[in-house]
Amino acid sequence: MQQNIAIEMKHISKSFGEIKANEDVSLEVRQGEIHAVLGENGAGKTTLMNMLSGIYTPDEGTIAINGQEVVFASPKDSIRLGIGMIHQHFKLVDVMTAKENIVIGQKEGFFTKGKALTEKVKALSEQYGLDIDPDKKVYDMSVGEKQTLEIIKVLYRGARILIMDEPTAVLTPQEIRKLFRIVRNMKEQGCAVVIITHKLNEVMEISDRVTVLRKGHSIKTVVTAETTIPELIEMVVGKKTDLSITKEKLPGKELLLRMDEVTVKDSEGKNALTDVSFGLNTYEILGVAGVANSGQKELCESLAGLIKVEKGRIFFHDENIVGKSPRDIIRMGIRMGFIPEDRLGMGLVAGMDIVHNIILKDYQSQPGIRLKRGPCIEKAKKIVRDLDIQTPGINTPVKKLSGGNIQKVLLGREIDSSPKVLITAYPVRGLDIGASYKIYDLLNEQKAEGVGVLFIGEDLDLLMALCDRIVVLCHGEVTGIVDPDTVTKDDLGLLMTGHTLDEIEKMHGKEGKDA
Amino acid sequence: MHNLIKITKRADMKRSQEAIIYTVAILLSIVCAGLVLLVLGLDPVNIFRSIVEGALGTEMRIQQTLTKAIPLLITSLGIIVAFKMNFWNIGAEGQITMGAFGAALVALHVPETMPLPLVLLMMFVTAVICGAVWAFIPAIFKAKLGTNETIFTLMMNYVAIKFVTYLQYGPWIDPNGSGFPRIAQFNSNCILPKLFGVNVGWIFALVCVVFVYFFMNHTKKGYEITVVGQSVETARYAGMNISRIIIIAMLISGGLCGTVGMIQASAVEKTLVAGIANGYGFTAIITAWLSKLNPIICAFVCLAFAALLQGGTYIQISLGVSSAVAGVVQGLILFFVLGSEFFIRYKLSFGHKKEVA
Known part of the structure; x- marks a missing residue:
């Protein structure tokens, strides 16, 4: 035996x-x-x-x-x-x-x-x-x-x-x-x-x-x-594939979205974000690195108008969107796509099919009281085709799809509204290799079209390979904004655990790094 | 060592298979009810035949069945709107009672000479308002303070019923009732007319079926209600005004229940009594649930339940058997149908090809 x-x-x-x-x-x-x-x-x-x-x-x-x-x-x-x-x-x-x-x-x-x-x-x-x-x-x-x-x-x-x-x-x-x-x-x-x-x-x-x-x-x-x-x-x-992430430096960057000393409190009254300031440009992917629960969720939700901002301002072009609800933001004509962390809990309705999940973003701009499915059926078919979503049909409840395909439905819908800003929280979490690279490609395509993409990530190698700049959060504070091409992984790790750029510079002695 | 039965999750089931399971469940519930009757020393075949005869035997009995189906159906529709939103409105009983109060408020105070359509319209509108207000109170508390709607709506029932009891024994007591605690009969210009022997509430009920179906499936509000019911977070994410949606859904739910109060007061009791809701508010929870919150299926389920109610009343009169028998059958149907969902979601297989040494 x-x-x-x-x-x-x-x-x-x-x-x-x-x-x-x-x-x-x-x-x-x-x-x-x-x-x-x-x-x-x-x-x-x-x-x-x-x-x-x-x-x-x-x-x-x-x-x-x-x-x-x-x-x-x-x-x-x-x-x-x-x-x-x-x-x-x-x-x-x-x-x-x-x-x-x-x-x-x-x-x-x-x-x-x-x-x-x-x-x-x-x-x-x-x-x-x-x-x-x-x-x-x-x-x-x-x-x-x-x-x-x-x-x-x-x-x-x-x-x-x-x-x-x-x-x-x-x-x-x-x-x-x-x-x-x-x-x-x-x-x-x-x-x-x-x-x-x-x-x-x-x-x-x-x-x-x-x-x-x-x-x-x-x-x-x-x-x-x-x-x-x-x-x-x-x-x-199943076949030889070249999996590499491309990062192109694109010209024509303009300031699109700016957080100005934003403070957000969590449900227990503790600061989840403290005086966070950074800018997001067009034609760029801005990474956010940090240990889990360093304020990433609050960062996304305050941008999307989902939680109360205690202090500070958020500018979209020149308009301050603090205090606006998601509905107000839509009404102001600000096209913002948001891929939340918990896809089925927030972002999609698990029990509804692809069509009804796509209507979610559209229906408020439809005139009248009737719900018009027609255009969304076409859209659903297009998204399924373009993003190669594996599904028995557009009438299958999304909870029956695999994780990668669920993410594609969500991303497909958000991209379809041709956003100016795309906020993505851990968009490849739980996705397989093929699906992850598909998502990176899609984000790069968006960047090439001039969208400002905010990418909340956990894998430092990936953040460094994909993003144009990286904001590092620790305990809800920005400890540094760095260039992934010049920063080392160890330094990122130090920033994530609360060291500031100045401190790191001192540690390295003379060799300075710029933000 | 090993269990003989193993339970595994099923993939999707065909509609036809589901239908078979439900049919079997209903048949089993009847068989089971028969056994209960046998134990009680009654003849089940005779009793079931009498129930069917009592519900459908003569034209008049069919009319009686339909008269019972009207309040059940409209109430169920109101409950469907709330349940779709995951708002457990257990308060239909109170909303019906307040609707009836609203109708009586008009009926008892308008002159006898006022034209019937005008009076009925006024009664209808006040009934809708009163039912809706009764639903609005728990809705606003839920929307603003997050209170538990189940307990809240349940308690509102007792408030409504005791309020009408107070009116019946106090300020609204019929001066010509020789001290008997009742409210005066409505004048003839307050009574819903009949069509084909049944009060015109049946037409209204059918209109409501179409309305609720259209509203839930083809309007933006209906869609919003369904989204809120499935995921509040996603609704927030999509920029929906959740408080407003909760309140609108409950106004519709309570308004529909309010109309039931008006129909019952005007066409059935022809006055206001404390027991006007007669348990329809609770039975409708069962029918709404059994119809899987589908307004069209609900119409058929309500007809079947009304037949059971009417049959139950009949056997009490003709055989001297308590109408609770019909209640037993109802309860067993619910038990078996809800129980059968287990078999739709899971598969049982018996025995094993191999055993472990």
């Missing part, structure tokens, strides 16, 4: 109605291995993992765990066999403490045994190098802490096989480093870790082997050390 094989999935097929999500997929993960599952959205990664965690049952094929063939009737069976799944969206109860979250749903007794539990959590934390305060409430936790808690939760349930669905999508560079340290610890303890991702850099950094899925088929499993990023891209996309 091959004792060292943790997961062996053979010839797995799974269909949903007409759609074959997985067809003849095989996957083998060894104990003490970090195994990346790589593929575009809709390649069948999540379906495959859901079968491993007992949420779905395969139509065909076999699953063996630690050398023994199994059939899962429910997630309970999979948990019992030591498989723990960490979903992209955390499943935690906000008002409970870490400790309480760890024990809910467990059979062992109704009451949470305080001391014994704390001891066990501590032991686990030490064993794997996790760092958590058992009595902290979830709502007080950062995203990184929540993820750590999710990991402890599955370990507490005895997981020896960990599946993580895009674990780094919501983390900062620092948090990612921490997560990778934890994952490596687990590997040393003999756990098997499966990471679903489409970030190639991370695959190269953390994994031992990679299995590539494409269109529901498993293409190949390779040893990470023996492959290269271009090779992986070729396997993922």
Whole structure:
């Protein structure tokens, strides 16, 4: 018997109605291995993992765990066999403490045994190098802490096989480093870790082997050390592709939008933005870098007229738009496109189809009381065609589309209104390689047409490759506005953690940098 | 070790399959109701036949059924508008009562000589205003202060009913009623005329079906209401004035319920009584929900429920069986139909091809 094989999935097929999500997929993960599952959205990664965690049952094929063939009737069976799944969206109860979250749903007794539990959590934390305060409430936790808690939760349930669905999508560079340290610890303890991702850099950094899925088929499993990023891209996309981001310096820049000492308070009355000033020009992509929750959300929403500005002014050309509602802004004839962070929560109506989501932007300028769908049906067809949106039709509810296609619907609608300003918050978050590059191209096209694009990003490499200038936020304050061609990544990191340009200059001694 | 039944999520289901599941659910609910009757020592076949006979047996009974369908349908339509916005208007009962109060306010104070169309129009307008005001109060609190509309609208019911009770026992008591706590009968120029033996409310109800359907599906306001119902954040993002939308939707919802009060006071009771709403405000929640907030389907669901109500009244008279039997059937239909949605969303499969050693 091959004792060292943790997961062996053979010839797995799974269909949903007409759609074959997985067809003849095989996957083998060894104990003490970090195994990346790589593929575009809709390649069948999540379906495959859901079968491993007992949420779905395969139509065909076999699953063996630690050398023994199994059939899962429910997630309970999979948990019992030591498989723990960490979903992209955390499943935690906000008002409970870490400790309480760890024990809910467990059979062992109704009451949470305080001391014994704390001891066990501590032991686990030490064993794997996790760092958590058992009595902290979830709502007080950062995203990184929540993820750590999710990991402890599955370990507490005895997981020896960990599946993580895009674990780094919501983390900062620092948090990612921490997560990778934890994952490596687990590997040393003999756990098997499966990471679903489409970030190639991370695959190269953390994994031992990679299995590539494409269109529901498993293409190949390779040893990470023996492959290269271009090779992986070729396997993922199915053909040789040149993926590079172009950045053209365009002439004719004019000041379009200016924030002048803007202060915004959050719901608790604390400053979310403090005296933020910067200008956005035509023909440029202005990046915004910063650790998560440094005021990016408030920055976008204050520009879009969605939250109250405590102090300061925002000029669009010469008009101050502070105090104007989104409707006023539309009425003033200011064409502003906004791709919010939470696409389905704000920006799109999940249960409505593409046509009705496109009407959202148009209907207010229609005359009369009737809702005219005609022009929007044409628009929907055009957007689906131009942006190559994969959908059964324009009457499919957008929540049934994949993440990348949902983003394309939103971006397509915002671009269609030929905006002067385009605000995009993490537009490629959760998108696969192909879709991400499509989005970069679209943003570059907009820039070439003279649009001022504000790009809130998290990936520093990307920000530096795409943007003409980068504004760095820390705790709601601008710590610097830098030229990505001359700044170093380390300096960006320092700015993100609160150092000012002056301080950095001093650190570097004589060699000065200009903003 | 393994469960014999496994539950998996379904992809989309065909319309025809959904229809089959719903039909099966309704049949099961009737079978189940039959079992309940058997346990109670009653003959289910006889009782069900009597319910159908009582609802549809003679021309007059059909007219009675239709008369019950009118308030149910219009109230359901009002509720649909609010529910589409995710605004849980449980206050239809109170809005009906206040509508009836508005109608009575006119009916009891106009001279007997005033022409009928004018009186009816005045009654209609005041009823709409009163119903709408009763819905406006919780709406404005929700829009401005974010209060919980479910509790608020529910409480408003009791206020309305107790207010009319007060009128009935106090200031509006009929001086010729020999001390009996009732309000005087309306004059003949306050009574809705009949067409084909049923008060003309049925025409109005059909107009309302078309109106609500058109309003929700083909107007900008209807679209806004649906967007607010699905995502307030997205509505804000799109620049919608959410407070205004909540208030407009509730004015329509309460206004429709108000007209029900006028119809019931004018055509059925021919006066104002505290129990004028007669539970229609609550039954309409069921019918609105069962019709999946679709005004056209709602018309059919309301007809079926009105038949059950009428049949229930009939068996009470003819067989001496409590009309609560009809209530049991209603409850079971709701239970089974809502329960059947589980089978539409999930698939059950039995047994396994392989077992683990």
